[in-house]
Amino acid sequence: MRGETIEQIFHSAVEVFAHSGFERAKIDDVARHAGVAKGTIYYHFKGKEELFVALMRDGMEKMTEQIHRQMGREPDPLRRLRALLQAQVEYLYEHGTFAKLLLSESWGSVERQQEFRAKIRELVELIEEVLIQGAEEGSFRPQMSHHDTAVAMFGAISVSVLQDLFSPERTGTREERVAGLVANLEKLFVDGVVVSKGKT
Amino acid sequence: MRGETIEQIFHSAVEVFAHSGFERAKIDDVARHAGVAKGTIYYHFKGKEELFVALMRDGMEKMTEQIHRQMGREPDPLRRLRALLQAQVEYLYEHGTFAKLLLSESWGSVERQQEFRAKIRELVELIEEVLIQGAEEGSFRPQMSHHDTAVAMFGAISVSVLQDLFSPERTGTREERVAGLVANLEKLFVDGVVVSKGKT
Amino acid sequence: MRGETIEQIFHSAVEVFAHSGFERAKIDDVARHAGVAKGTIYYHFKGKEELFVALMRDGMEKMTEQIHRQMGREPDPLRRLRALLQAQVEYLYEHGTFAKLLLSESWGSVERQQEFRAKIRELVELIEEVLIQGAEEGSFRPQMSHHDTAVAMFGAISVSVLQDLFSPERTGTREERVAGLVANLEKLFVDGVVVSKGKT
Amino acid sequence: MRGETIEQIFHSAVEVFAHSGFERAKIDDVARHAGVAKGTIYYHFKGKEELFVALMRDGMEKMTEQIHRQMGREPDPLRRLRALLQAQVEYLYEHGTFAKLLLSESWGSVERQQEFRAKIRELVELIEEVLIQGAEEGSFRPQMSHHDTAVAMFGAISVSVLQDLFSPERTGTREERVAGLVANLEKLFVDGVVVSKGKT
DNA sequence: AATGAATGAGTTTTCATTCAT
DNA sequence: GATGAATGAAAACTCATTCAT
Structure with missing residues (x-):
């Protein structure tokens, strides 16, 4: 099953992306919202695009x-x-x-x-x-x-x-x-x- | 009637904004597409937002x-x-x-x-x-x-x-x-x- | 003839690149050294690589x-x-x-x-x-x-x-x-x- | 004699460092190349610098x-x-x-x-x-x-x-x-x- | 009216290093 | 001994906007 952290990021990402749209959304916000470091997102996802597509x-x-x-x-x-x-x-x-x-x-x-x-x-x-x-x-x-x-x-x-x-x-x-x-x-x-x- | 230049910018802006969406679109591209200098756009429009809304x-x-x-x-x-x-x-x-x-x-x-x-x-x-x-x-x-x-x-x-x-x-x-x-x-x-x- | 600014950047870039090597060199340093904003370098050169090659x-x-x-x-x-x-x-x-x-x-x-x-x-x-x-x-x-x-x-x-x-x-x-x-x-x-x- | 793992890391490090130079080389690559986890390298070597110097x-x-x-x-x-x-x-x-x-x-x-x-x-x-x-x-x-x-x-x-x-x-x-x-x-x-x- | 060089705040991305297991 | 998820400081790069000419 998918890890706790990834689930967390996913959840926050939906919020942030939906609130601002793809371009306006900031990875920084996703990270803060998810309570993880920015690097953690890049550890699990290649980049903003991949996260969004996923x-x-x-x-x-x-x-x-x-x-x-x-x-x-x-x-x-x-x-x-x-x-x-x-x-x-x-x-x-x-x-x-x-x-x-x-x-x-x-x-x-x-x-x-x-x-x-x-x-x-x-x-x-x-x-x-x-x-x-x-x-x-x-x-x-x-x-x-x-x-x-x-x-x-x-x-x-x-x-x-x-x-x-x-x-x-x-x-x-x-x-x-x-x-x-x-x-x-x-x-x-x-x-x-x-x-x-x-x-x- | 609206000047030649403004018409040009308008026309190009539609193209560029439509192709990329508001956020992704670059004023630079609009300018290049319209064949005017970037400054010219700012001479006629207050900014990206205003151009788009107009x-x-x-x-x-x-x-x-x-x-x-x-x-x-x-x-x-x-x-x-x-x-x-x-x-x-x-x-x-x-x-x-x-x-x-x-x-x-x-x-x-x-x-x-x-x-x-x-x-x-x-x-x-x-x-x-x-x-x-x-x-x-x-x-x-x-x-x-x-x-x-x-x-x-x-x-x-x-x-x-x-x-x-x-x-x-x-x-x-x-x-x-x-x-x-x-x-x-x-x-x-x-x-x-x-x-x-x-x-x- | 090449502009004043570009010459300035060029000169500083030699210094910085030589001092630190390509990888270690920071565009920030080149900019500071040249007395221009970071953006100015990117206005004239596509990126670190292009500057270095030039x-x-x-x-x-x-x-x-x-x-x-x-x-x-x-x-x-x-x-x-x-x-x-x-x-x-x-x-x-x-x-x-x-x-x-x-x-x-x-x-x-x-x-x-x-x-x-x-x-x-x-x-x-x-x-x-x-x-x-x-x-x-x-x-x-x-x-x-x-x-x-x-x-x-x-x-x-x-x-x-x-x-x-x-x-x-x-x-x-x-x-x-x-x-x-x-x-x-x-x-x-x-x-x-x-x-x-x-x-x- | 040096352990199997260390030898492995050493060998891979030569490859990777040589291919990319010190700065460009990534510990990640050395680890992948050696077939060990990144942490393992840090268990045996103090850091990138030490590995390289060794x-x-x-x-x-x-x-x-x-x-x-x-x-x-x-x-x-x-x-x-x-x-x-x-x-x-x-x-x-x-x-x-x-x-x-x-x-x-x-x-x-x-x-x-x-x-x-x-x-x-x-x-x-x-x-x-x-x-x-x-x-x-x-x-x-x-x-x-x-x-x-x-x-x-x-x-x-x-x-x-x-x-x-x-x-x-x-x-x-x-x-x-x-x-x-x-x-x-x-x-x-x-x-x-x-x-x-x-x-x- | 028009220009385009210059700016710098704002973002994405990278990666050596740490540490709990 | 070994692991790999998590970190965060450090860079590179972007681009709307300004302004002197």
């Missing part, structure tokens, strides 16, 4: 893992979509710092950014699979491009969470906020905004 | 303006939504560099970032109005929170555009790509993913 | 140049050899700091060291030419390898100078010391150590 | 020893000179790494460097003795300064060896190379470059 990798892994766990083996596509939605929103809301980094540090040509986008693609594919499964099964409308739709849904989810996290005027407990966001997204994704004549 | 303000302004122009006075909510969608996607796709900055430089507590989020909120409100109007008029389903739904839609739009712009394997002309994205988003927003018995 | 290049150039000048157009090989000897010893003695760097920083596989060796080869070739010329003309004994002999002579010259410079107990004016070294080297190179029967 | 002392000792052995008790000055030459070239060529360190780490005011110069002086004195003996015996020309001549010869020897070792284009077996260098140096030292009428 961090994000870890975050994405945990996220994917938790989502998988929460979705379980639900066979019904609609319920599966709901579970996925709930899981993603919950995770991102819980790890707002990570969510912020994901959305702000993924667009560019630096190698690390390409890796992040690849990770995002994994998340998108999770959604995509649910969409495809639903379409095959007949309960979901076949999409022009399941992938593009999945991307749009991921965008909706992540930006919703971030916007909410950065809204100073938001009220209610975290659970309530999450529930609200999930319900809203579900409504949008499932039924769209237009009143369908066939439904009440 | 830039973003300009971009947001043009965006809002163009969107307003494109939407015209279309009274039908559904058509109005379509027009809005088309306009936003088109603008962001066209100004990918700006889209990238918008999504990556808006999350944080630095003052400038709060200003960017405020601008995003303006865009979101544009969507919100359409939703509200549609709901009042009866063609749109009343949302739990029109604002949250609008945010979600904005997220879907912007992330879709960015993901597409950074996809190396994308094919087709820009017009085709934009049309595809718009069609897909429209489908999702209007009808959702679930097959409704009442519709064909 | 320095050595400059030193070698001046050395070659001065030697050429001093040797003039003397056609007689023996006199030419003497002139060369005198010029090399004089220059190295005068620029002991440079001599030290040349001998201590030229052996290794770092690129810069290869360049230094190439420069040394130029000096060696100067000697070689004299030897070949003398051999063709008949006054010098044909050597097994003029190049190897030239290398040996260069080694003798440079180490003699360094050893003398670092001898705490040396006496006499610089001119006397140089004259002594030159005379001694000349004796060795010209006649060898063995008593030849054909000479008194 | 190393050089060892090298110088072995060198002096081997040279003495090879020279034997040859009474004839000329043959004695030849033997000395052969022994020095051979040792330095064989221990090129050591030769490099000797020439590059001996010029400076750090204590260790003074010690190295003292050791060099020992080598020089070996040569000096031969010269003096030859002069007293009558077969060598009396020198202005036997010491200076000896220094020059040492310089010629060591630089010749180094230049050869670092020549990428050198050909032939090591024995051949050594033999060539020795022959050439002998020719130079014994007869000089000038054709003397009294010899064939």
